[in-house]
Amino acid sequence: MKNSRDEANEFIISKKQWEDELPPETTWSSRLLTSLWKQKPALFGVFILFSVLLLAIFAPIISPFDPDEQLFKRAMKPPMTFFDGKILLMGSDHLGRDLFSRIIYGSQVSIIVGFFSVFFSGGIGLMVGLISGYFGGKVDYFLMRLADFVLSFPFILMALAFISILGSSLFLIIFAISTRLWVIYARVVRGCVLSLRETEFVISAKAVGGSPLRIILKHLMPNVIPPVIIIASLYLGRMIIIEAGLSFLGLGVPPPTPTWGGLLAEGRSYIYVSWWIVTFPGLAITITVLGTNLVGDWLRDVLDPRLRTG
Amino acid sequence: MLPEEATKEEEALLRKQYGFDKPLIVQYGMFFSKVLKGSFGDSFETEEPALGLVLSHMPATIQLAGTAFIVSILIGLPLGCFAALKEHSMLDRVCMIGAVLGQALPGFWLGLILILVFAVNLRLLPSFGYGNWSHLIMPGIAASVFHTARLARLMRSEMLEVLRANYITTARSKGLMERVVLFRHAMKNSAIPIVTVLGLDLALTLGGTVIIETVFAWPGVGRLTVEAINTRDFPVVQAAVFVLASTFVLINMIVDIIYTFLDPRIKFE
Numbered sequence: 001m002k003n004s005r006d007e008a009n010e011f012i013i014s015k016k017q018w019e020d021e022l023p024p025e026t027t028w029s030s031r032l033l034t035s036l037w038k039q040k041p042a043l044f045g046v047f048i049l050f051s052v053l054l055l056a057i058f059a060p061i062i063s064p065f066d067p068d069e070q071l072f073k074r075a076m077k078p079p080m081t082f083f084d085g086k087i088l089l090m091g092s093d094h095l096g097r098d099l100f101s102r103i104i105y106g107s108q109v110s111i112i113v114g115f116f117s118v119f120f121s122g123g124i125g126l127m128v129g130l131i132s133g134y135f136g137g138k139v140d141y142f143l144m145r146l147a148d149f150v151l152s153f154p155f156i157l158m159a160l161a162f163i164s165i166l167g168s169s170l171f172l173i174i175f176a177i178s179t180r181l182w183v184i185y186a187r188v189v190r191g192c193v194l195s196l197r198e199t200e201f202v203i204s205a206k207a208v209g210g211s212p213l214r215i216i217l218k219h220l221m222p223n224v225i226p227p228v229i230i231i232a233s234l235y236l237g238r239m240i241i242i243e244a245g246l247s248f249l250g251l252g253v254p255p256p257t258p259t260w261g262g263l264l265a266e267g268r269s270y271i272y273v274s275w276w277i278v279t280f281p282g283l284a285i286t287i288t289v290l291g292t293n294l295v296g297d298w299l300r301d302v303l304d305p306r307l308r309t310g
Numbered sequence: 311m312l313p314e315e316a317t318k319e320e321e322a323l324l325r326k327q328y329g330f331d332k333p334l335i336v337q338y339g340m341f342f343s344k345v346l347k348g349s350f351g352d353s354f355e356t357e358e359p360a361l362g363l364v365l366s367h368m369p370a371t372i373q374l375a376g377t378a379f380i381v382s383i384l385i386g387l388p389l390g391c392f393a394a395l396k397e398h399s400m401l402d403r404v405c406m407i408g409a410v411l412g413q414a415l416p417g418f419w420l421g422l423i424l425i426l427v428f429a430v431n432l433r434l435l436p437s438f439g440y441g442n443w444s445h446l447i448m449p450g451i452a453a454s455v456f457h458t459a460r461l462a463r464l465m466r467s468e469m470l471e472v473l474r475a476n477y478i479t480t481a482r483s484k485g486l487m488e489r490v491v492l493f494r495h496a497m498k499n500s501a502i503p504i505v506t507v508l509g510l511d512l513a514l515t516l517g518g519t520v521i522i523e524t525v526f527a528w529p530g531v532g533r534l535t536v537e538a539i540n541t542r543d544f545p546v547v548q549a550a551v552f553v554l555a556s557t558f559v560l561i562n563m564i565v566d567i568i569y570t571f572l573d574p575r576i577k578f579e
Contacts, residue, residue, distance in 0.1 A: 041410075152559045154517025157535075157551055164539040164547045241416045245521045248418055249536050268422060268525070275426055282419030290414035297410075 035302050045294025052288050056107040063101035064089070067258050071096035079276050091276040093266060099277060102258040103284050109252075109259045110288065113174055113243040118232045121178035125185025126228055130216050132186065133193025144190070147183045155180050155242055163251045170253050173246060177239055185231055192224045226303040233296035237289035244285050260285050350549040353538075360545035364531055364553050370440060371530035374523065375515040377446055378453035382511065386458040387504070390465025395492075397470065405462060412459025417518060421452035421525040438527040449526045453519050457511045464507055468500035475499070502573050509565030513558045 036042055055062060064086055074083055074096035081088045090099040132143040153161070155177075162176035196202055197220075205215050246252040247261025255262060260281045267278030325331045329340055344351065350360040393405040428448065429437030436445055472478065473496060481491045520532030527533070531550050538546035 152562075153551070153555050154514060154558055156517045156520050157554050157558075160520070160535060160539060161547070161551050164542075164544070237414065244416055245418060249521060249524055251536070251539065264419060264422060271422065271426055272430055275430075278422050278426055282416065282422065285416050285419060286411075286414050289416070290411065293410065293414055 032302060036298070039298050039301075041294050042298030045291045045298065048287060048291025049295055052107055052291065053111065055104050056111040059104045059108060063098075063104045065098035065101045067097060067101040067105045068256055069097060074098075076270075076274055078274070079280075090280045091274065093274075093277055094270060099263070099280060102263060103260065103281055106258040106260045106263060106281065107284070107288070109170065109247075109257060110240045110243060110285070112170065113177070113253075114236050114240040114292075117174045117177040117181060117239050118236050120174060121181035122185050122228055122232050124178065125182035125231075126189055126221070126224065128182065128186040129189025129224070130193055130220055133190040134197065134212065134216055134220065140190070143186070147186055150180060150183045153180065155238075156245065159242065159246060160251065163246070168246070168251050168254060173243060173252060177242060181235060181239070184235065185228060188227050188231060189224045192227060193220055196220055196223055230296070230300045230303055233292065233299050236296065237292035240285065240289055240292070345552070350552070351545040353546045354543045355538075355541055355546075360543075360549040361553070363546060364534065364549040367529060367531045367534045368553065370528060371516065371519055371523070371532060373446070374449055374453060374519050374528060374530060375512070377450040378457065378515045378519070379508075379512050381450055381454040382457035382461055382515075383508070385454075386461030387465050389458075390462040391469055391497075393462065394466045394469035394473065402466075406466070409459040409462045412455050413463075415455055415459075417452045417455055418521040418525050420455055421448060421522055424448040424452060425525075438525075440527075440529050445526075449519075449522050449528055452525070453515055453522045456518070457515060461504070461507065461511070465500070465504060468503055469496060472496045472500045502569070505565065505568060505572060509561060509568075513561045516554060516557055516561075 036046065065088075074088070074092050075094055076096075077083065077088050077092045079089060079091040079099075081091065083092075088098055088100070090103065092098050093102075128143055128147075132140045150158070158180040159173070159176040162179065163172065166172050166176075202215060202219055205219050210219070243252060244259070244261035244264070247259040248265045249261075250265060252261055253259050263281035264278060267274070267276075267281065271278050322331075329337050332340070348361060352358060353360050353363055356363065389405050389409075393402040396402050424435075425437045425448065428435045435448055439445055478491060478495055481495050482488075519528075519530060520535065522528070523530045523532035524536055531554060535547060535550040535554075538544075538550065
């Protein structure tokens, strides 16, 4: 016959066993890392994104030539030509500038515009969404009508309208893109907050007298971060394409700063003479955007499979 | 707008003509009252009415956007369907890799590459301009690639979801022909998210053609806008933004109305 102490021991053992059988406590970051290892496309995307980031940061060290150095003797050389003992990996343009170095430096503008516009508008969209969803009523009505108004402009058109009035610089392009992008965050965040507002933890936080600021920052915000991250990663690539498009039209960051879109515009003028100027910058855009899209798809699948925007 | 040797009087006259001597808020009111009457003023360049100028460029843009839209439906939807029906097959893999790549391709770069291959090297197609159907091929492809890719992916995932539903199993177990199950049961139910995206796409192709039009020297509203920005022809820019944004809103409204027909559960108060 077992005495009570044995029974207690048994309970302790079984509790221990039970705990062993439980999957180890998972945090966000560990879950992300394990799934990243399983998802090869995502791993590839992260690899691309990191490579481009490194290129942008260490451009002065990596690029073999000065991107702005003009040399008549070096003009219009096809890829893989040797010049002065160094190889022109992607050829040179009509002013003798090394295309490879210019593409490396061009990544800086793309990365800066992409990341800053996504973060800047993410911050604004997050705030607007939280306020609109939490307070509701007139505030919500006003903010959402403003969002509808902004939504009635296609992206490029909004950017063109801004640039035609204000001119173009790095900051203004980020600003022009952000004025359209924040709406996408704001709407999704508002939707999340509307359903979160009815959950028990928010109601009880209100019941114990939490101030709106505290509830928004401590209780609501952590729960809407995943969709914000997903939108940011999904739109990063598109913003890079839009920046390239604006630069291509000559409405982006003004020359001589090398930008991928600007290089393509240059390549368009010389399309009958050289195939390389029009090819490689576009390839750089495509690969970078592919990387961001792969990462975005993966984050969406891991963090919130319901958010499928296509 | 004035020659450099213009006198002060001429300058004052011009200021008066355009209302620059009035306070900003009054100028804005004047602008608005004109817009309500359908006038954006005359183009600084050609001195034609700006709105008329923009509207005369609209058919070319609609032609290009329409072609891109139809191409993306004709290619994207069937590809997505086949990929879903043959999940994990070779075809599925190839389609989806193609679609992922297609979503990363900037349309205007694809346009440039098409010009490089088919106009410069092979000399098969005209590299730019506006005319018969052969002028439409390359811009049409370039403007549709992103939407085709997105549509294929969305169609695939919608179909996969629908095919797992109970009513499909029921339909199949009743012994209905696979064709009937697919067309009558599966396709209809995957239509609503597809129509949402199609509506957005039609509106977006209108905006997206701006850059493609410049690449191919297509005489549409997009190129007109870009040229107007470069020459600081503000009435034309304003009219173009107004027309394109109105079209955008109109399309979204039509899509909302189509919803209520597709899904009787959706109603507007």
